[in-house]
Amino acid sequence: MQQHQLGSELTSSAIGLGCMGFSQGYGATDDDESVTAIHTAIDAGVTLFDTAMSYGSGHNERLLARALRDAGEQVRVATKFGIVRTDSGVRLDGNPARVREYCDASLQRLDRDVIDLYYLHRIDPEVPVAETIGAMAELVAAGKVRHLGVSEATPAQLAEAAAVHPIAAVQFEWSMLWREPEHDIVPTARKLGIGLVPYSPLGRGLLTATLDPTTVATSDFRRNDPRFRGDHLENNLTQVAALRDLATRLDITAGQLALAWLLAQGPDVVPIPGTRRPTRILENAAAADVALSPADLEDLEKLVSPESWTGDRQSFAAPGTTRSTS
Structure with missing residues (x-):
């Protein structure tokens, strides 16, 4: 797989793997099947695996340790801290006094000596980001x-973080379904030399054109998202149909077209689509080989314009944040 660059020194496969779904968010999981899926990703050339201490309250990191036990040195592990899940709910913690403790716990769960990319998952509103960084x-x-790395930062927060220490990557939701980052965080990150890691690059599955609308209620990360409800969902499915039609003309899947569009935004972009299905992992990885022409990109902007999608994801947020908690 082609390689993309995050920051000045971190090289990654153009497409990574978001691992959250192996532990939470999209229904029942099976660890053996998850390990098989991760091995499929490795065989397909994926080198960046993204997890977090909050995913399954540590389960995701332990699962990844099992799956990567015999992986080669090319594999890169990214994990995150700052979202704390307890029986009483979710809170944010960027207290500098606890950062090393969180890191050590992740290292133990991951069974690794070093973390390749360590993100602040969400910025604690009670702690200046410079102190956490x-x-x-x-x-x-x-x-x-x-x-x-930093996840879901504002442009000002990203600049503040970069002033303390080089930041290799900023993670945020970005896809054809959600184009808002192109107005602020993308240009700020590029000005600072920070790589772009879009999560939910397939619009929480919507952009694959395979989502069964009747299953929305079974997903924690879809049922409360305005883009998957009522008239918004009906409108967005119409847009997906247009995306699928163009993908068919290009002899690729809708999901591959959505990922190829992101990759076409620059060599500093590394989407991390998440899936538990080996066949879908192979499909996503193959999107790195899709070269969209300027005419293809122009057709996309006309047929599936940024303004054509509806539903504001910003109203779907974790306590103390302005963003959803992927």
Whole structure:
């Protein structure tokens, strides 16, 4: 698979794998099947595997450790801290005094000596981001972490973080379904030399053109999202049909077209689609080989314009945040 660049030093496969769904969010899971899916991704050339301490309250990191036990040195592991899930709910914690503790716990669960890319999952509104990043920088100096990242930051917060320590990547929702980052976070990150890691690059499955609308209620990450409800869903499915028609003309799937569109945005973009199905992992990985022409990209902008999608994902947020909690 072709390689893309995150920051000045971190190289990754053009398409990574978001691992959250192996532990939460999209129904019942099976660890053996998840390990098989991860091995399929490795065989397909995927080198970046994205997890978090909050996914399954540690289960996801332990699962990834099992799946990557015999993986080669080309594999890169990204994990995140800052979202804490307890029986009483979800809270954000960017306290510098606890950053090393969170990192050490993730290292133990991952069964690794060093984390390749360590993200602040969400910025704690009670803690200046510079203070949290300062504590993360100490992890780099200690050899526990190679590169730092931030997830769902504002442009101002991203600049503040980068002023403390080089930031290799910023993670945020970006897809044909959600184009808002192109107005602010994308240009800011590029000005700062920070790589772009879009999560939900397939619009939480909508852009695959295979989503059964009757299953929306079974997903924690769809049923409360306005884009998957009522008139918004009906409208967005019409847009998906147009996307599928263009993909058919190009002899690829709708999902591959959506991923290829993101990859066409630049060599600093590494989408991390998540799926539990090996066949879908292979399909997603193959999107890295799709070269869209300027005419194809122009057709996409006309047939599936940014303004044609409806539903505001910003109203679907975790406590203390303005964004959803993927």
